[in-house]
Amino acid sequence: MRAGVENIIPSSRLEGLALAGGYGRGEGGVLHEGGHDRPYNDLEFFVFVRGSTFINDRRYKASLHALGESLSPEAGLEVEFKILSLQKLRRSPVSMFYYDLVMGHRWLVGDESLFAGCEHHQNASDIPLHEATRLLFNRCSGLLFASERLSQDSFDSDDADFVGRNLAKAQLALGDVFLTMNGRYHWSCRERHHRLKETTGASPALLAHHAAGMAFKLHPQRTTKSRAELSLEHTELSQMASEIFLQLESKRLNIRLAQAADYVSCTANKCPEVPLWKNVLIHLRTRGLPSGLTRYPREHLLNELVRMLWTGCVAEPQAVRRYATLWGCYN
Template sequence: MSARFTIDGSESLERHLAATCAHVRSGVERIIALGRLQGLALAGGYGRGEGGVLRENGSDMPYNDMEFFVFVRGSTLINDRLYKHALHQLGEALSHAAGLDVEFKILSLARLRRSPVSMFYYDLVMGHRWIIGGDELFTGCEHHRDSTRIPLHEATRLLFNRCSGLLFANERLAHEKLTAADADFIGRNLAKAQLALGDVVLTMSGRYHWSCLERHRRLQEHPDTDPELLSHHAAGVAFKLHPHRSTKTRDELITELSALSQLARNIFLQLESRRLAIKLSAPVDYIESKTNKCPEVPLWKNIFIHLRTRGMPSGITRYPREHLLHELVSMLWAGRQATASSIRQYAALWNRFN
């Protein structure tokens, strides 16, 4: 891993991020006894050395969240109950001082070793910065190092989340007055989608990589890459490394979102046709298909979720994300009007099953 948090951030920013990590370490060690604490790793962009640098008023400032994995011996469920609240309080206290969100996820090394391959765990194992511990802790996690093993449902999940961002951005564009905060929210979600579309195509071909710069190089070198997709991905990489607050007009944002949404639609249909082994020529085909859209989720888990939580919109044998996928396709591409009420309902469920 890079010794830096960013590619070209100022030394002042680098020192600020290093100091935040030091405060995180001391805070975690106060909460969790060393006999139970196995390790502490910074993941995300800053953990990979590709963190965002926001340049304003002549200064470099942090932009992304700082995502820390706290590896604790024993049951993750029990450890969540023991330490989650205290770690959340620590994160809130440090976030204010750091000028960015500090977040924690509790996990055990044993659970990571036995977990199936996912994009999330691949990124963690391949791109991280140790605050406590070292790479010897990832012994037994070799299956997470092979990006060709990332299943297609992981690409669907990434596209689902980024297209949900487009849906939320579209709702902001419907506001009577477009505020600076709205424009920034929309621009950020457009950039995330631009990056994700290329990442999804790479995952489909087994060429995904933890580094956004390497992913873009792989897109560039492939002769079949669509020039429009490549242009969007370049913009997404540029925003990830050097984010900025959007100053575009409503009309400019509408035009950009429309073009991006159309490209996302085409990639979504291509991906889901392949993943589910069904022919999808139009969004309505996806909505009307009775095929299980989340076959990777075991039946027992679906039934458990429905028994535990009343009012789930999908059938008892189906994972709730299937309902969200249908709603997304319907509102974003199939012509159904997305009202403020329907967006709120969607967002509430999306926050639980994204």
């Protein structure tokens, strides 16, 4: 992998190469199947390239994507390369994504000295609430996609595996969001669970879900549960997710949101962290987006997620597919 990247990026431009994600943090999943252990999660590499990330994306993204596709079969899982510059990382605001990267990684090219100037990414208590919203938005989108699978006429073992995997991700995320709301997030899922036990207000049900989500993250397995069992778990988890989501958004937006319908009808800007110029530019560049010119497209997706998942309306498969397409761009 290192040789492949070095063959694409000139040494004069390559600043560093780091393995991130669960394996970079030493907490990647191990699937035990057929008497053998094998990796489960994606391999996520950050390729630090000197200069403009926008220009470097246009110059190297396609080649790195092809490299990842060529390496994935041998690795036995998806290999992904993301382009970034150290300069951009140093000047970027605090986020959960960059916190996890800086705090947990393994260098293939470079060493810890490259993260000098990134100290502001090391304090989890500085992670803003909109980062928790983004995490919950993604994991609850998984619940929406799972509900669509559960409603199909046919339901096979692959569908069950898809549903079980997304339920487990949501279980872990609910506790992680609760910790972020209380300024206690940590890069390690084991440490997060320890902190959750000590955090006031964490219910026994939330602790149980987080423990199950952590167990799946570290030692994933294909589910053997029936559609009925998974549907029951989905209903329970979705209800808890709704409660935490409304608590989070009430706190983040400083608006009282008692039920899902209140959120959908609320006209407040739900993505105030995104600058106005960026919203306008996105709409000018991508015609036909459903949100207003001055609003970030994720706001429309947040409203649709809440409407389809928690207001009691029937989420038509076509509507879920349209949602999934936009979610792939603005998650």
